[in-house]
Amino acid sequence: MLSLFILIPFFILILINLFFSKAVKKLTFWIAAVLFLFQALIVIFKPIEFWSGKLPSIEKLFPFSLYIDNLALVMLLSIGIIAFISLIVGQNTINDGTKRFNFINVLVLANIGMNGIVLVKDIFSLYVFLEITAVSSFILISLNRDMEALEGAFKYLILSSVATVMMLTSIALLVMYVGDTSYETIGTFFKNQQFIPFFILVAVSAFVGGLFIKGGLFPFHGWLPDAYSSAPSSVSVFLAGIVTKITGIYTLMRLIISVFGFSPTLQNLLLIVGALSILFGAFSALGQKDFKRMLAYSSISQMGYIIISLGTGTPLGIAGAVFHFFNHAIFKSQLFINSAALEEQTGTRNMDELGGLQSKMPVTSATSLIAFLSTAGIPPLAGFWSKLIIIIALWNSNHKIYALIAILAGVITLAYFLSMNHRVFFGILLEKLENIKEAKPGILFPAVLLTIITILVGLFFPFILNTFILPVQSILG
Amino acid sequence: MKTYFILLLLMAICSLWAVMRGSLIRAAIALAATSAVLSIIMFKLVSPLAAVFELSVCAGLITVIFMSTISLAQPLTYSEMIERSKARIKRFWFLPLILVIFAFLLTLLAANLNPPLIAPETEKNISKVLWDIRQLDVFGQILILFTGIFGVIVFFGNFDKQGGTK
Numbered sequence: 293m294l295s296l297f298i299l300i301p302f303f304i305l306i307l308i309n310l311f312f313s314k315a316v317k318k319l320t321f322w323i324a325a326v327l328f329l330f331q332a333l334i335v336i337f338k339p340i341e342f343w344s345g346k347l348p349s350i351e352k353l354f355p356f357s358l359y360i361d362n363l364a365l366v367m368l369l370s371i372g373i374i375a376f377i378s379l380i381v382g383q384n385t386i387n388d389g390t391k392r393f394n395f396i397n398v399l400v401l402a403n404i405g406m407n408g409i410v411l412v413k414d415i416f417s418l419y420v421f422l423e424i425t426a427v428s429s430f431i432l433i434s435l436n437r438d439m440e441a442l443e444g445a446f447k448y449l450i451l452s453s454v455a456t457v458m459m460l461t462s463i464a465l466l467v468m469y470v471g472d473t474s475y476e477t478i479g480t481f482f483k484n485q486q487f488i489p490f491f492i493l494v495a496v497s498a499f500v501g502g503l504f505i506k507g508g509l510f511p512f513h514g515w516l517p518d519a520y521s522s523a524p525s526s527v528s529v530f531l532a533g534i535v536t537k538i539t540g541i542y543t544l545m546r547l548i549i550s551v552f553g554f555s556p557t558l559q560n561l562l563l564i565v566g567a568l569s570i571l572f573g574a575f576s577a578l579g580q581k582d583f584k585r586m587l588a589y590s591s592i593s594q595m596g597y598i599i600i601s602l603g604t605g606t607p608l609g610i611a612g613a614v615f616h617f618f619n620h621a622i623f624k625s626q627l628f629i630n631s632a633a634l635e636e637q638t639g640t641r642n643m644d645e646l647g648g649l650q651s652k653m654p655v656t657s658a659t660s661l662i663a664f665l666s667t668a669g670i671p672p673l674a675g676f677w678s679k680l681i682i683i684i685a686l687w688n689s690n691h692k693i694y695a696l697i698a699i700l701a702g703v704i705t706l707a708y709f710l711s712m713n714h715r716v717f718f719g720i721l722l723e724k725l726e727n728i729k730e731a732k733p734g735i736l737f738p739a740v741l742l743t744i745i746t747i748l749v750g751l752f753f754p755f756i757l758n759t760f761i762l763p764v765q766s767i768l769g
Numbered sequence: 770m771k772t773y774f775i776l777l778l779l780m781a782i783c784s785l786w787a788v789m790r791g792s793l794i795r796a797a798i799a800l801a802a803t804s805a806v807l808s809i810i811m812f813k814l815v816s817p818l819a820a821v822f823e824l825s826v827c828a829g830l831i832t833v834i835f836m837s838t839i840s841l842a843q844p845l846t847y848s849e850m851i852e853r854s855k856a857r858i859k860r861f862w863f864l865p866l867i868l869v870i871f872a873f874l875l876t877l878l879a880a881n882l883n884p885p886l887i888a889p890e891t892e893k894n895i896s897k898v899l900w901d902i903r904q905l906d907v908f909g910q911i912l913i914l915f916t917g918i919f920g921v922i923v924f925f926g927n928f929d930k931q932g933g934t935k
Contacts, residue, residue, distance in 0.1 A: 305915075354904070356905045394919070394923045401916050416906060417905050417909065420906050420909030424913055427916045431923050434924070437924065
């Protein structure tokens with residue numbers, strides 16, 4: 293049944309493009325919405341008929357070798373939710389019908405790519421699905437075909453190609469020494485090695501380096517602020533919410549946990565890169581005027597938290613990393629939706645040209661504030677709990693300096709978000725903004741939905757922890 | 770050994786040609802040729818799977834994207850093209866030298882390191898490899914090509930209306 297996560301979107305894509313009539317074109321949004329919702333709901337309710345059922349005719353025709361565990365379940369859930377949200381934002385912000393149709397098609401393709409990344413158990417298949425997602429992302433970023441978008445996509449394309457070369461080199465070296473590309477065989481090879489050969493070290497470094505580029509971590513973040521800020525609003529939501537995290541961060545988690553294993557050198561590398569990303573992202577966000585660029589730098593900082601938590605190598609650290617992964621997907625997508633709402637209504641993202649919008653856009657203002665507070669780790673919102681788990685994991689694993697860095701960066705996060713909130717929503721309403729109205733319901737709906745998720749995850753933390761987060765620890769075996 | 774040497778030399782020439790020529794069309798053709806020669810080398814090294822993937826990804830998708838990019842560019846006159854090629858050769862004269870030095874260093878390194886070279890279990894029947902063993906990857910490759918086609922539609926599908934040239 294797992295192959296359905298790849299096959300259903302593929303056949304939907306064929307269907308909507310084969311019967312390219314006006315009626316099908318109008319239905320495309322609803323078909324994609326049902327597809328993404330189905331993915332999220334199937335993970336939340338876990339119907340036993342689906343997960344344990346078999347479809348012999350499909351399995352005979354497409355005998356894909358796939359695998360699922362608790363970590364993959366959280367990822368599938370995140371992909372389903374963010375793709376659904378991005379779809380709604382796209383429906384309400386892309387005015388041209390053909391462009392909207394193309395956007396949905398490429399969104400479904402990216403969805404297939406990310407589902408594949410999550411479900412495969414072979415390092416070469418992983419590369420293939422990474423490429424599907426990467427090519428889809430280039431197309432999505434440059435959807436508007438303006439200079440800024442093309443520049444953003446080009447930077448992403450070049451750096452992503454460098455990452456691809458590094459990963460392919462790594463795969464070649466691993467095949468040379470291990471003789472196979474499956475996670476299991478490579479994992480067994482690493483477990484049985486007392487002394488790691490030089491070329492294997494090169495292979496691991498190249499793969500991890502490639503994933504640092506894909507994840508936009510410091511110092512490989514050059515492409516990220518341009519790509520996030522130049523892409524259309526719905527694409528920024530999708531990129532920041534899930535694509536970068538699945539291609540860079542999840543893949544890194546999966547390979548380290550299931551294939552390479554934790555070694556002191558690798559753990560130190562993760563801790564250092566994580567801490568530098570946290571600090572660099574937070575300090576850079578402080579100096580931004582562009583709303584979207586500030587969110588992009590904030591993303592680098594928040595992804596640093598995930599990496600630093602992974603670097604502890606403990607079950608609690610991994611649980612914290614996965615929980616913060618999910619929370620960040622939710623609140624960062626929400627902030628990018630708020631950015632879309634502001635840009636749609638005021639025509640600018642420059643925070644110096646905004647002010648006092650709280651009275652004119654109360655829903656956008658309220659949802660932004662909740663997302664900011666969650667990002668900064670204020671109780672009882674979702675972000676507080678995941679940061680708390682990360683800090684406890686760092687403290688317990690005797691990485692006290694890193695725990696202090698995580699706490700300090702939380703204060704900086706609060707500082708830049710409060711400053712930003714003050715500049716955009718509070719203070720005196722600027723004269724030129726007096727006729728501004730609240731955003732369209734189509735944009736407010738996803739923002740409110742994500743706010744509800746942020747609050748509910750925070751309030752029902754014990755249930756979420758026991759049902760989704762703690763079971764992730766079992767992947768350490 | 771002689772065949773490998775000739776093929777490697779051919780691949781090096783094609784790849785240098787791809788970088789050093791001024792004409793984008795010739796560069797794309799040279800890239801496709803590099804990919805084709807690399808595929809032949811892989812077939813000869815009993816890696817049919819890698820060869821087929823190399824051929825399908827590079828000669829397929831990348832060439833499609835390159836050709837599409839070229840279609841956006843303004844065509845050059847013959848004299849402009851010659852001038853640009855000369856300027857490019859002047860700018861990248863050191864590339865062949867780097868290639869030779871790099872090849873020499875790799876040869877020295879390979880003799881000293883002597884890696885185990887565990888050959889993967891190779892099924893000689895290509896169709897069995899593609900449709901039975903690596904079916905998911907083939908499916909993924911088809912999707913990459915599919916995505917590439919979508920990219921071309923998105924970038925160039927409506928181009929005339931916006932004042933560009935086909």
